[in-house]
Amino acid sequence: MSQAKVLTKKKKSFLHADEQSDEAVKKFKLSDMASFKKLLHFARPFKTGIIIGLALMMVSSLASLISARMMGLLVENGLLKKSLVTSFNYSGLVLIFELCSLGCMWQGRKLLSDYSSRTILSIREALFNHLQNLPISFYDRQPQGRVVTRVTHDVEGIEEFFTSSMGRVLNSAFMATMAMIAMLVTNFKLGSILVISVFPAILFVYLTRDYVRKVNRNLSRTNSVLNSKLSEFLNGIEVIRIYGLENWSKDEYDYCVEDYRSSHLKANNLYAWTRPLVALLCSTPLIGLVWFGGNNVLSGAMTVGLFVTFVRYCERFFHPIMTLAREIHMVQQAFTSAERVASFLSHKEEEAILGEDGKLAPKSMEGNIEFNDVWMAYDKENYVLKGIDFKIKRGEKIGLVGTTGCGKTTTVSLLSRLYEYQKGEVLLDGHSLRHYRRSFLRQQIGFVSQDAILFRGSFRQNLSTDESVPDDKILYACEVTGLAQVMRLGSWTLESEIYDGGANLSVGERQLLALTRVLIKNPTILILDEATANIDPWFEKIIHQAVDRVMVGRTCLMIAHRLSTLDHCDRIFVFEKGRLVEEGSKLELEAKKGHFFNLHKAQDAVD
Numbered sequence: 001m002s003q004a005k006v007l008t009k010k011k012k013s014f015l016h017a018d019e020q021s022d023e024a025v026k027k028f029k030l031s032d033m034a035s036f037k038k039l040l041h042f043a044r045p046f047k048t049g050i051i052i053g054l055a056l057m058m059v060s061s062l063a064s065l066i067s068a069r070m071m072g073l074l075v076e077n078g079l080l081k082k083s084l085v086t087s088f089n090y091s092g093l094v095l096i097f098e099l100c101s102l103g104c105m106w107q108g109r110k111l112l113s114d115y116s117s118r119t120i121l122s123i124r125e126a127l128f129n130h131l132q133n134l135p136i137s138f139y140d141r142q143p144q145g146r147v148v149t150r151v152t153h154d155v156e157g158i159e160e161f162f163t164s165s166m167g168r169v170l171n172s173a174f175m176a177t178m179a180m181i182a183m184l185v186t187n188f189k190l191g192s193i194l195v196i197s198v199f200p201a202i203l204f205v206y207l208t209r210d211y212v213r214k215v216n217r218n219l220s221r222t223n224s225v226l227n228s229k230l231s232e233f234l235n236g237i238e239v240i241r242i243y244g245l246e247n248w249s250k251d252e253y254d255y256c257v258e259d260y261r262s263s264h265l266k267a268n269n270l271y272a273w274t275r276p277l278v279a280l281l282c283s284t285p286l287i288g289l290v291w292f293g294g295n296n297v298l299s300g301a302m303t304v305g306l307f308v309t310f311v312r313y314c315e316r317f318f319h320p321i322m323t324l325a326r327e328i329h330m331v332q333q334a335f336t337s338a339e340r341v342a343s344f345l346s347h348k349e350e351e352a353i354l355g356e357d358g359k360l361a362p363k364s365m366e367g368n369i370e371f372n373d374v375w376m377a378y379d380k381e382n383y384v385l386k387g388i389d390f391k392i393k394r395g396e397k398i399g400l401v402g403t404t405g406c407g408k409t410t411t412v413s414l415l416s417r418l419y420e421y422q423k424g425e426v427l428l429d430g431h432s433l434r435h436y437r438r439s440f441l442r443q444q445i446g447f448v449s450q451d452a453i454l455f456r457g458s459f460r461q462n463l464s465t466d467e468s469v470p471d472d473k474i475l476y477a478c479e480v481t482g483l484a485q486v487m488r489l490g491s492w493t494l495e496s497e498i499y500d501g502g503a504n505l506s507v508g509e510r511q512l513l514a515l516t517r518v519l520i521k522n523p524t525i526l527i528l529d530e531a532t533a534n535i536d537p538w539f540e541k542i543i544h545q546a547v548d549r550v551m552v553g554r555t556c557l558m559i560a561h562r563l564s565t566l567d568h569c570d571r572i573f574v575f576e577k578g579r580l581v582e583e584g585s586k587l588e589l590e591a592k593k594g595h596f597f598n599l600h601k602a603q604d605a606v607d
Helices: 003-008 034-040 044-079 082-134 136-140 144-151 151-184 186-196 199-235 236-240 244-299 304-345 350-354 408-415 436-444 460-464 469-481 483-489 507-521 536-550 586-592 593-607
Strands: 370-379 385-391 397-401 423-428 446-447 524-528 554-557 572-574 578-582
Touching: 034 044, 034 082, 034 151, 034 304, 034 536, 044 151, 082 151, 082 536, 136 524, 144 199, 144 304, 144 469, 144 536, 151 199, 151 483, 186 244, 186 304, 186 436, 199 236, 199 244, 199 304, 236 244, 244 304, 350 423, 370 408, 385 408, 385 578, 397 408, 397 593, 408 423, 408 507, 408 524, 408 554, 436 446, 446 460, 446 507, 460 469, 469 483, 469 536, 483 507, 483 536, 507 536, 524 536, 572 586, 572 593, 578 586, 578 593, 586 593
Parallel strands: 397 554, 397 572, 446 524, 524 554
Antiparallel strands: 370 385, 370 423, 572 578
């Protein structure tokens, strides 16, 4: 059994369960009515236009029914009596009502399509805005492909409902209802027989709706898993290629594809027998109409015109029922998508997780940092920071060292309010971190990680998205960091294009760009998380010089595993298993022969 198969049978304690998985579906499941209300809630801003469009479609149905009655009168009063004038008049009325029906249907669908598109746009905007406001901890436990599925596949399911299914379903329901009333009014006995005869089809559709919902839910879940796996392998294509894992990745992906294919086949098999069965149940009453109505016509109990009218009424009654049966899977898919989108939008945003945003946003900051007995846990069970205490004065250069997972990155992440701490207090310039406006804090903190994130666009767009920043300021920052020298060697300008993820730049060039981006931002506090790791000596020298220039006048925290990069630090903090175990200058820590000494000794042995 492949590793993927084994993992699917285990309960994942770190990743959040998919809303459509068996263990989570009960929590997020919505009833059909609740799902329908949720869909209508999305369309609330455009309800007037949608209602007008649906009203026009219903007028179209009504005109179609009147046309059916006119057709019967044409046969009865015109053709059978061989009255040319009467036949001509009724033919004209049939044509007028058919054209009216066609025109109203066209205009109704046009309005519905227009306002449905606006509804989908508002849903996409709501999802994207929600993505921007979710806490970082959400993305730590959500596969990237699952998030992409919510914004693409699930929205497409809702889009299909608004642009196609909703109009057809409501129009068919209205048409079937009006046709039923017309049949009962025209001939109650025959109408009752035909209405009762369609109950088996309606009952069948009703009884299978939950199973259809379950099939669609499983289809959505496997699609989400497939997208997650594809995203994972695309992001890791270099590792796959380097280690020769092509066959392994293909086997893992094939397993997900097979799971998705199996779900699709189950859905196709379901529709393959349910749709023809519903069509048969809807068509069978027509046989009874021909037999019963035909005998009545022959016996004189019913006129030919009335018989023709009933045939037309039956078309307007049974065809909508079949349409409803065909659309039921699209409606259930839309309900499933609405369920998933609603559950996604229900995830708590950053303000709910981190608490109400602060109000403090002074014109300037000094950069004094103080941690007082800070405890922090990602899952509220296992603390990764345990009683952290330290003070950093304005302009100090602090190095943070320790083994992997000891809490260095978590400590600096708290400064930007990316995560919440459970105990203790973090002070910035004497004020609690929670009192500051989060957007202000993040403007005052410049962060350069080991992996520089670049976007497709020009150098200028990657250095600053603020169009008001003049090119002179950007170019000056490039000169300070040394990026200008690199750009001249590569014959690049501010308008030169950068590929996705900076694929056309080296690691060192990407780091220089990230450092320049921070300098343009002009933060009070600078955080460098392994910013010089995995860089060749030539670029390392340039980046170290750039770092020295950027650090001037700023409070700086440097996370490093290579202890030689901390020579210019005023103090070094040594972390061990979530605790701050040592602090002091490099010489002081070496003289203590404690944790830092052992780290230095271990690194020298490796080098």
